[in-house]
Amino acid sequence: MTIGIIGSGGLGSNxxxxxAKKGITATISTRRGPASLAPLISExxxxxxxxxxxxxxSADVVLVAVRWIDLGEALSNLPAWNGRIVIDGTNPVEFLKPDSPDMNDTSNPLAAYGIKAIDLGGKYSSEVFCEFVPGARVVKALNHLDVNVLAQPDVSGGQRVQFYSGDDAAAKAKVRKILEAIGYFPVDLGSLAVGGRLAELPFGSLAATNFVKI
Known part of the structure; x- marks a missing residue:
């Protein structure tokens, strides 16, 4: 089973x-091209x-790890998905620039954290995400924690919990195996409509909840 990562920011790189720590091979990409990843690959x-x-x-399992506003550009002109597994690691938030007037928007409860929720018109994020990857089997995962802890599945003498959800049982089973191989303790939240909402940043009830299985 091959693994591909689209996006080399905090999520993709971690x-x-x-x-890499578990000796699992993967191909990582960025819109800036492979040469720009030389320092990361060296590390x-x-x-x-x-x-x-x-x-x-083109991998068997593809993690999409780009900002929400970049989904259209990042996922355009790609090979047909043809039932391959796509991990939706995105969240419908906009990252604010430090000098942006939005940083002082008192109507935005997330301004202090440098983010702004994107209005999806009542849809949940994976529902919208699926429109960018027609024909893929989408599993929501790797999106509910701070990206800086993703490379640290072992913590406090236990395993960091990683939520996942999806509508295809076989696809979820393969993603679960990857999460287990990394060292996480995977927890199935059910369908995308249920689990995706629960773990979706910024307002999901399980978003940013850092459980540890002892």
Missing amino acids: VARAL LGPFINAGTTEEAA
């Missing part, structure tokens, strides 16, 4: 670190390769 060693977005998207 998942790559977690995979991570032989298990993580730099590739084009098309190469990463």
